[in-house]
Amino acid sequence: MSFGFSLGDFLAVIQLANKIRKDFAGAPSEFKGALDVVRSLSFVLHDAEVAASERDLSPEEETGLQTIRDGCQNILSELESTLNKYTELESQQTGIGPKVKKTWKRLSLEPDDIRNLRSRVNENISLLNAFTLRRAKDDTTKLVRYQEDQEQQAILEWLTPADYAPQQNDFLKQRQAGTGQWLLDSAEFKSWVETKKQTLFCPGIPGAGKTILTSVVVEELSIRSHSDNSIGVAYIYCNFKRQNEQTLEHLLASVLKQLVQARSTLPESVKSLYNRYKSKKTQPSVDDISTVLQSVAAEYSRVFIVIDALDECRAQGCRTQMLSKLSDLQTKCGTNLFATSRFIPEIIEQFKQGSSLEIRANARDVWGYIDGRISDLPSFVRNRQDLQQEIKTEIVKAVDGMFLLAQLHLDSLIGKKSIKTVRSALKKLPAGSGAYDYAYDAAMERIEGQLSDQRDLAKQVLSWITCAKRPLTTIELQHALAVEVGEVELDEDNFSPIEDMVSICAGLVTVDEESRIIRLVHYTTQEYFERTQERWFSSAEADITTICVTYLSFTVFRSGYCPTDSCFEERLLLNPLYH
Structure with a gap:
């Protein structure tokens, strides 16, 4: 009311x-x-x-x-x-006296x-x-609409549970204002966005900032689609940690799902696909997904598909087949494709017919990034404009197209105790092909120099994230690190705060706010630890195995398997590491 x-x-x-x-x-x-x-x-x-x-x-x-x-x-x-x-x-006389009665x-x-x-x-x-x-x-009407929405959500979830929006939002939050504007203003991008059936391939060296710039492109296209619902936008962030789930079917279904989500009603072709396969309790074939994808794409006047980090997509046929299917879609529906990757000959060969624009860390973008993080540095830096200028100049000079280096170099200055130590560090900033290993070595040396409890926890965090076969959420990692060998239940008093886990890892770990995934800051960080695992945490696999076996031996699991789906879902909810 x-x-x-x-x-x-x-x-x-x-x-x-x-x-x-x-x-x-x-x-x-x-x-x-x-x-x-x-x-x-x-x-x-x-x-x-x-x-x-x-x-x-x-x-x-x-x-x-x-x-x-x-x-x-x-x-x-x-x-x-x-x-x-x-x-x-009318007054009437009764045994107890007069009584008034209403008469008609x-x-x-x-x-x-x-x-x-x-x-x-x-x-x-x-x-x-x-x-x-x-x-x-x-x-x-609202009930019918609600039921239709529920049906649509069920069908979209059936296509694929994947949702790249949280990643998109997290990447955008990392961007400083104005970052990537040079890409949007480039002749190559303007030509690509204004002309149908175009491909723009943007290769870049590791750590050049390809993913953040991809999020900038997605945001620009999303703004256009919001003002014109005849424009469809779909995007994928390939991830080396998700190669097992990012199959060809998954990737194509993700593109289809996003194009369908933007429609006011569910296309009949999608309903038909769902009804045909749902009764069999199977997932649709690649060819059927491609056919429906073409049907849905044809309903738009323009369709833009954005794929980041193709080099992190599975190479065993998946990447080649996906690009082939998207090429067919482009031919039949005039779609536009934007893709990023490292300089891998096989991938470069597949894009030789389209336009290309190399992504490198732009000096203005790096400058803006450092400006945005000056507040993280010691007070004696925040109070000295000349020192801030010196830091910006030296880091921009050392970066040489690798945006990630700006982050790593800036992180290396956070713990400095004086102007002299800052200037000394600036003179030793690594550059060139070996810069990442040097920066990661320096970060690990800072970790080694911490108190023993902090050092050990940092190495546990890094080993779990590096060796896990899929991305871990913050609560999963908290449960893992709280397990005590020999105990039969989890003691929540043994949980380590996530902010502590991040702070003791010397800038090598970050948390995606929306998805709550805790991860290494970059693919190059993963590659570094894979090469140097024996040096930093040689017993990682054995330690992780022991923790997992201990966890599965907890009293809470002694009842055996879950007889119902709801029982299983409740177990996953209460015991995150069980997933």
């Missing part, structure tokens, strides 16, 4: 109607019609009150209902007064004034019924 219209407004009228029915209950047949409509009005008033209380009234509904309520109040008051005109009070005047027909009032009451009944019916129809 809205603020300006209360339940009391209805109750007062209902009470008046009930009072009239009670006071004139013994009325002769000439007044029966009037009392019957009063009875009907009380029921309809109650129905309208229930309908109005179920959800807020719009201002128009509130005004209309208030007018009807006032009309009912006035008519009932007038009817009560008129009925009283046809009664007389003798009439042969229903009086005209009563007939007129009865007609007016009926009009208000009709108005209230119309209001209740409209509310019911609105509720029915």
Whole structure:
């Protein structure tokens, strides 16, 4: 119920109607019609009150209902007064004294004034019924829409549970204002975005900032699609940790899912695909997904498909087949394809016919990034503009196209204790092909220099993230590191705060806010630890195996397998590492 219209407004009228029915209950047949409509009005008033209380009234509904309520109040008051005109009070003698009794005047027909009032009451009944019916129809429409939305969500989830939006949002949050504008302003990008059936391939060295710039492109295209629903946008972030799930079917289904999500109604071709395969309890074939994808893409005037980190996509046929299917889609539907990758000959060969633009860390972008993180540095840096300028100049010089180096170099300055140590570090900033290993070595040396408990926890965090076969959520890692060998249950007092895990890892670990995935800052970090695992955590696999076996031996799992899906889902919810 809205603020300006209360339940009391209805109750007062209902009470008046009930009072009239009670006071004139013994009325002769000439007044029966009037009392019957009063009875009907009380029921309809109650129905309208229930309908109005179920959800807020719009201002128009509130005004209309208030007018009807006032009309009912006035008519009932007038009817009560008129009925009283046809009664007389008669004194009767009883054993305990005189008693006043209401008697009715003798009439042969229903009086005209009563007939007129009865007609007016009926009009208000009709108005209230119309209001209740409209509310019911609105509720029915909403229910149907809700059911359709639920069906659509079920079909989209069946296509693929993957959702790249949280990653997109997390990557955009890392971007400093203005980063990547050079790409959007480039002749290559403008030509690509303005012309149908175009491909723009953007290769770059490791750590050049390809993923962040991809998120900038997705955001630019999304803005265009929001103002023009005839434009479709789909994007994929390939991830070396998700190669097992990022199959050809998954990747194509993800593109289809995103194009379908942007439509106001579910295309019939998608419903048909779902109905055909759902009964078999199987997933659609690549060819069937491709056919439906072409059908859905054809409903748009423009379709843009963006793929980041093709080099992290499975090479065993998946990457080549996906590009082949997207090429067919481009030929038949005029779609535009934007892709990034490292400089891998096999991938470069597949894009030789299209336009290309190398992604390198732009000096202005690096400058802006450092500006945005000056607050992370010690106070003696924050208070010295000349030192800030020196830091920016030296880092930009050392980066040489590798944006990630700016982050690593800046992280290396956070713990410095004086201006002299900062300047000394700036003189030793590594550059060139070996810069990453040098920076990662330096980060690990900072970790080694921490207190023993912090050092050990940092190495546990890094080893779990590096060796895990899929991305880990923060709660999963917290559970893993809280397991104590020899115990039969988890002690939540043994949890380490996520912010502590991140801070003791010297800038090598980050948390994606929306997905709550805790990960290494870059693919090059993963590659570094794979090469140097024996040096930093040689027993990682054995330690992880011991933890997992201990976890599975907990008392909570001794009941055995889960007999129902809901039981299994509850177990996963209560025991995140079990997933």
